[in-house]
Amino acid sequence: MLNPQLKLNPKLFNSDVEQVPIRLGFGQGLLAAGENNKNIVALCADLTESTQMHLFKEKFPERFIEVGVAEQNLVTVASGMSAMGKIPFCSSYAMFSPGRNWEQIRTTIAYNDRKVIVVGSHAGISVGPDGGTHQATEDIALMRVIPNIDVVSPCDAIEAKKATLALSETIRPAYLRLAREKTPIITTEETPFSVGKAQVYWIPDVGLAQVGIVVTGGLMYRALTAARELEAEGIKTKVMNLSSIKPIDKDAIIALAKETKCIVTVEEHQIAGGMGSAVAEVLALNYPVPIEFIGINDLFGQSGTPDELIGYYGMDKNAIKEAVKKVLARKI
């Protein structure tokens, strides 16, 4: 069942569950952050409406900078603004930022220790029809290997809004990963969120869980639906929301592995170097258990509907259920 302590959306499993793009939560969060703090500024590379930055731009035009189609400039200009006391959010598609400007993010933001929030929208393959050039499936890996930068990938629009507000107040530079498609609203305003803290969204009706499912980003709804069906089939699981990939909540991951003795990770990203790899690093050192990885297995994306692509690349509800059964069979 949904963890009652976290006040998740009670209508989550209704057929008419509300669906909102995760990126919209960012747009609303940035507007709210801008209202709270006059030092918040926004920069965009010719994708203002797509990344939902227009909400901020319309309210605070004097605090918005359009840099044109120039992602390298986008993040380095942001670094300079941070040096003068601003808190810049800079947005583009994840494929271009951090896809194109990785070294500038590393040197002028992380190495330079300038507080900038790099916002990568349209991450993952659920971008859909635009095809593989626009489907960032490597960005978590790209960002989490850089020292001194946090990585956050919210599971729905409400969490994206909270993450945006939270990242406007932390000290370190950060990468915020967003998705284009409408996805079901999972959390509520009351659901807790803080950078670096994982939450268990699904728990067994009674007793201990047999499998731990760790999820980041927009696949959370599919993971929860899988957990619900598995529960009905007699397989008890816990589903953890690891929206903060860095800093990673080691204690929560180790505690989950100790209970379940096996883990499935779920992300719309390459298996190599992504959130699953981060979880595996924690467990290999602290509490090794069998792991199955749901993600893209060393392939580029292509055109299609989000559902078609998520099915084709093995990340849908059925793939998650199969991975759960597989890892259960591997358990010693």
Add this chain to the structure above:
Amino acid sequence: MLTQEKIKILEQKANNIRESIITMLVEAGSGHTAGPLGMADIFTLLYFHILKHDPKNTAWPDRDRVVLSNGHICPVLYATMAHAGYFPLEELKTLRRFSSRLQGHPHREFMPWLENSSGPLGSGLSQATGMAIADKMDFAKNTSRFIYALLSDGEHDEGNTWEAILLASKEKLHNLIVIVDRNNIQIDGYTEDVMPLGDLVTKYEAFGWHTQEVNGHSFEEVNNAIEKAKSVFDKPSVIIAITIPGKGVKEFERDYKWHGKSPTKEEANMALKELRTLGGKIKSEHQ
């Protein structure tokens, strides 16, 4: 006011800074020689005449900002800052050593009074542009400090530099002053062979900048150009400073081979002798 007397003092200072550069590089056993020597006059002018700064209060909010984009010429930055009183001259000998504040390329984590870490080329002008935008956002035309960006000519090969040139012009950054070290060399050879840059003045002009070209070894010319740049009110300014790479040591001058290597002990001794002779000459002229 830049009096003739002050110019003599600056000449002497620049000569001392060049000696420090040679000493640092030979001690480190690696590093870049031509660029730092070529920019010694401009750094001296900035830190001993132009800049609003306080080496004893490095976090002074109203200070002018200096963004060094081509971090590999940091020996001249470190030497000038040490001579200006930011840290002890003795420390210059630790260049490129383990745990030294004088990293091979500048790093703010080790030297917090630097405005930026640098090394990878082509991102300094963007950072300076961001600083100037932030100031303009807060103070409109009443900005009280200037943002100086120091660029190499070679890093105009980088697309990122031109992205910043476009944006600074769009934002009409009157508080941004760029000095380009036009020394015509880069690691692989002469700039016009590696990647012809042509007429940078015309290029910047076409991008909407206020442009000036000066002899980068003339304190008077550079000073006048900076004063003029400060009075430009509706666009960013660039000063293309024609410099001689390796300036001050005849054997190193104008040869791109000195771009990316440090002198041997013998070469350093020869260079120091030459600089000391020149230093003596300046001193005697001054007295």
